[in-house]
Amino acid sequence: MLKIKRVPTVVSNYQKDDVADESVGCGRNCLGACCINGARLPLYACKKLEKSGAVEKLVISHEAKEPPVAFLESLVLGEWEDRFQRGLFRYDVTACETKVIPGKYGFVAQLNEGRHLKKRPTEFRVDKVLQAFDGNKFNFTKVGQEELLFQFDAGEDDQVQFFPCMPIDPENSPSVVAINVSPIEYGHVLLIPRVLDCLPQRIDHKSLLLAVHMTAEAANPYFRLGYNSLGAFATINHLHFQAYYLAMPFPLEKAPSKKMVTTVNGVKISELLSYPVRSLLFEGGHSMQDLSDAVSDACVCLQNNNIPFNILISDCGRQIFLMPQCYAEKQALGEVSPELLETQVNPAVWEISGHMVLKRKEDYEGASEENAWRLLAEASLSEERFKEVNALIFEAIGCSNPEEELEGSTVHQQNPSGSVNQKSNRTHGDPITNGTTSECLVLQ
Amino acid sequence: MSLTESSKSVFTEEEEKEESFNALWIKEALDELPHNFTITDPFISGHPIVFASLGFLKMTGYSKEEVIGKNGKFFQGPKTNRRSIMEIREAIREERSIQVSLLNYRKSGSPFWMLFHMSPVFGKNDGKVIHFVAVQVPISRREHHRKLRNVSGDLSDHFGSCRREVCFGNFVHQDRALPLECDDDDDDDEQGLEDWEHCEASESEKLKAVEAINNVLSILKRYIELSGRLVCGKRYCLRGADCLSSSLVISLGRIKQSFVLTNPCLPDMPIVYASDAFLTLTGYKRQEVLGQNCRFLSGVDTDFSVLYEMKECILKGQSCTVQILNYSNRKDKSTFWNLLHISPVRNASGKTAYFVGVQVEASCRNTESKELRPETKQLSVVGAVRVAVRSSFMVTC
Known part of the structure; x- marks a missing residue:
């Protein structure tokens, strides 16, 4: 069994040092059976998922007037600021110094000395991506209701619906948005799908779609949702996504990419070039659901193959990055250099995207592109392993990498309609050749 | 060039x-x-x-x-x-x-x-x-x-x-x-x-x-x-714009509610940004408000203890919400009750760079149940301003 010791992030003021919490009927207004009766919370139900979500049918939206600060955005920001002014956070994240690291990639560094205080290191098992939910450990049914901002629902209606004071229905487990009391940027929240169902940290199609939906509904390219699997620096085994505002592009989003394949549903899968963590980019698709489902298929495949990964949902839900990683595994095997470990920076989704939250002043002052790159490169799969993993993913999604058959030549010439080559007879681990394609590079 | x-x-x-x-x-x-x-x-x-x-x-x-x-x-x-x-x-x-x-x-x-x-x-x-x-x-x-x-x-x-x-x-x-x-x-x-x-x-x-x-x-x-x-004629207009980069102004322009930014590092804490909705609410033109201290909205019947309370909060670097009688420059020169929220806003270095003041006209507070509470809307402006200012790395103060 592989384990690492690390300081867990305190996401809730009700999170104890991994001690089973015995108190029930607790008077702290949690989401447990003890307190849920009569609990109320705003409910935001977004409009029905349009069939043509990602690839709009309309050629131009002629009412292209700049929208006002969007409704969901106002709700997130307003409720978050309210909790901020009520003093629910462990520190004022806007007082944490932040800067762009000089260089070509634009890594963003933040000095955050408060995030990891008052916690002792805990052991985490890192060799199992799927673990059963354990109700004795901290989970989001134990947070106080004041840490919840609103219920979020993928709506049935053609319009956004909002109910400022909606009872929480324990029979119909709501998805909720809660604050992270250790924010790494302004507006740091957690999306907890069907919180009362106590789902373990595991991607399923419905939950990922909900997350994509929230990213789209927030309608701000600087509000991204992220996900860490177990073994890729999730510390709480209760299904959750994270999100916050950072009004600049992440280096991951700026990385050039090379198209690998397009699925039957028009989802284009590319690999990132010249980025320290080998990653896949999913975009397009005939609908938002196509895009989300392709990523879910890939994630389920990774989970079943016990490969830890991170997800970044960006550009208002139009682009989804998938980053398989192996940092924790290396760390457990003692293969990570002491200098990297000393920084105590864990390459979770935000770090991998290029937002480095540094705990020590000296690391912040001396932050350089080389240092950031070195840390992230440590998290990346090797080229060979990445190819193996891609083969698994493409098989799971039901599309083979066309370059396999047509090495060195171009793909979409054969296939102008974007229809997919259904052949997928590759066996696990079979490496894909993707050497000298002349596929169009989208350069920075 | x-x-x-x-x-x-x-x-x-x-x-x-x-x-x-x-x-x-x-x-x-x-x-x-x-x-x-x-x-x-x-x-x-x-x-x-x-x-x-x-x-x-x-x-x-x-x-x-x-x-x-x-x-x-x-x-x-x-x-x-x-x-x-x-x-x-x-x-x-x-x-x-x-x-x-x-x-x-x-x-x-x-x-x-x-x-x-x-x-x-x-x-x-x-x-x-x-x-x-x-x-x-x-x-x-x-x-x-x-x-x-x-x-x-x-x-x-x-x-x-x-x-x-x-x-x-x-x-x-x-x-x-x-x-x-x-x-x-x-x-x-x-x-x-x-x-x-x-x-x-x-x-x-x-x-x-x-x-x-x-x-x-x-x-x-x-x-x-x-x-x-x-x-070049309008100097005091320039003074207002001094501190703000175009990128910050573009970000702030997305926020459609009434608010101003004031710069506490400049003498008399002048307004350096005023939203369109603020101009509509108060009836002033942009160049009339930029560079001014917010007190020009007060008048004879404005409660001076409220002004004092605001001043105290600003000195302590705290947020506050007050209700204050303001005088507009609208056609009818009407007064209005301003539900005003003030918060300090930090820049990327973590230092207080501005104060944001968000105005809600008290009589206009909607009570419709399908909308965000006015307080939440007001705080959302504060949040949006914080995000914009924090990400604007070119702020000088």
């Missing part, structure tokens, strides 16, 4: 006769240029187009009225490359020029590739961006591309989508150089995304864009030289 004497649009201020005359003059001069270009003003909410050349209108099929006031986004559509949009957004944020291929849409709905070349225009005195000029050179690729494919089906035509195109055609009259009507519908649906991903302009098209930019800039410069003194 340094063009103007002050951080002031050369297009949009029309209060003084001379100025509107000059504005007219410059518009006429620009209209004579054959290029396709637009000029935008980052200091107007929504970063709208304030000038569009005749060539541009012809190319896109829109009338001037349909285009003025629109954001550049107006011309984008589903097949517009997301990466190009991100790059342009970044260039605007970083106030630098950019040249990138972009797929835009005409009024008819037909998409076309063009080379987008944007350049900021800086004020001479303070080095602030006052405008962005964006030249658009249509890329003569698709017809060529298509012909090749139809005729030969040769693989090489695929390379065309990413390889530098050979120069063909006469570019001197590029105004009507649109041989590449892509309006057959099969184009849209059957080719999938691939053909829409990238289209590289030829060297001559790139030169064309640079030349056009230079021509536009030199006209702007000439205009400024003729009228510079006049534009």
Whole structure:
């Protein structure tokens, strides 16, 4: 069994040092059976998922007037600021110094000395991506209701619906948005799908779609949702996504990419070039659901193959990055250099995207592109392993990498309609050749 | 390049006769240029187009009225490359020029590739961006591309989508150089995304864009030289804009509610930003409020203990919400009860750079149950301002 010791992030003021919490009927207004009766919370139900979500049918939206600060955005920001002014956070994240690291990639560094205080290191098992939910450990049914901002629902209606004071229905487990009391940027929240169902940290199609939906509904390219699997620096085994505002592009989003394949549903899968963590980019698709489902298929495949990964949902839900990683595994095997470990920076989704939250002043002052790159490169799969993993993913999604058959030549010439080559007879681990394609590079 | 004497649009201020005359003059001069270009003003909410050349209108099929006031986004559509949009957004944020291929849409709905070349225009005195000029050179690729494919089906035509195109055609009259009507519908649906991903302009098209930019800039410069003194007249307006970068102003412009930013580092804590909704609420013009301390909204019946309370909070660096009687400059000179929230706002270094004041007119507080509570709306403005200021790395204080 592989384990690492690390300081867990305190996401809730009700999170104890991994001690089973015995108190029930607790008077702290949690989401447990003890307190849920009569609990109320705003409910935001977004409009029905349009069939043509990602690839709009309309050629131009002629009412292209700049929208006002969007409704969901106002709700997130307003409720978050309210909790901020009520003093629910462990520190004022806007007082944490932040800067762009000089260089070509634009890594963003933040000095955050408060995030990891008052916690002792805990052991985490890192060799199992799927673990059963354990109700004795901290989970989001134990947070106080004041840490919840609103219920979020993928709506049935053609319009956004909002109910400022909606009872929480324990029979119909709501998805909720809660604050992270250790924010790494302004507006740091957690999306907890069907919180009362106590789902373990595991991607399923419905939950990922909900997350994509929230990213789209927030309608701000600087509000991204992220996900860490177990073994890729999730510390709480209760299904959750994270999100916050950072009004600049992440280096991951700026990385050039090379198209690998397009699925039957028009989802284009590319690999990132010249980025320290080998990653896949999913975009397009005939609908938002196509895009989300392709990523879910890939994630389920990774989970079943016990490969830890991170997800970044960006550009208002139009682009989804998938980053398989192996940092924790290396760390457990003692293969990570002491200098990297000393920084105590864990390459979770935000770090991998290029937002480095540094705990020590000296690391912040001396932050350089080389240092950031070195840390992230440590998290990346090797080229060979990445190819193996891609083969698994493409098989799971039901599309083979066309370059396999047509090495060195171009793909979409054969296939102008974007229809997919259904052949997928590759066996696990079979490496894909993707050497000298002349596929169009989208350069920075 | 340094063009103007002050951080002031050369297009949009029309209060003084001379100025509107000059504005007219410059518009006429620009209209004579054959290029396709637009000029935008980052200091107007929504970063709208304030000038569009005749060539541009012809190319896109829109009338001037349909285009003025629109954001550049107006011309984008589903097949517009997301990466190009991100790059342009970044260039605007970083106030630098950019040249990138972009797929835009005409009024008819037909998409076309063009080379987008944007350049900021800086004020001479303070080095602030006052405008962005964006030249658009249509890329003569698709017809060529298509012909090749139809005729030969040769693989090489695929390379065309990413390889530098050979120069063909006469570019001197590029105004009507649109041989590449892509309006057959099969184009849209059957080719999938691939053909829409990238289209590289030829060297001559790139030169064309640079030349056009230079021509536009030199006209702007000439205009400024003729009228510079006049534009420079309003000092106290400048004082207000001193601290804010165009990128911050663009971010703040997205926030549609009434608020002001004041700078506690300047003497008497003047207003450095006022939203459009604030101007509507109070009835003042922007140049009347920039540089002023907020107390000009008070009057004889304003409760001075409330003013004192606010002052105390500001000194302590705390937030506060008060209800205060304010005097407007609206036609009826009416007073109104202002539910005012004030919060300090930190910049990227974690230091307090501004105070934000968010006004809600008490009588207008909606009670409709399907809306956000007014308090939440008010705090959402504070949040949006915090995000904008924190991310604006160019704040100086």
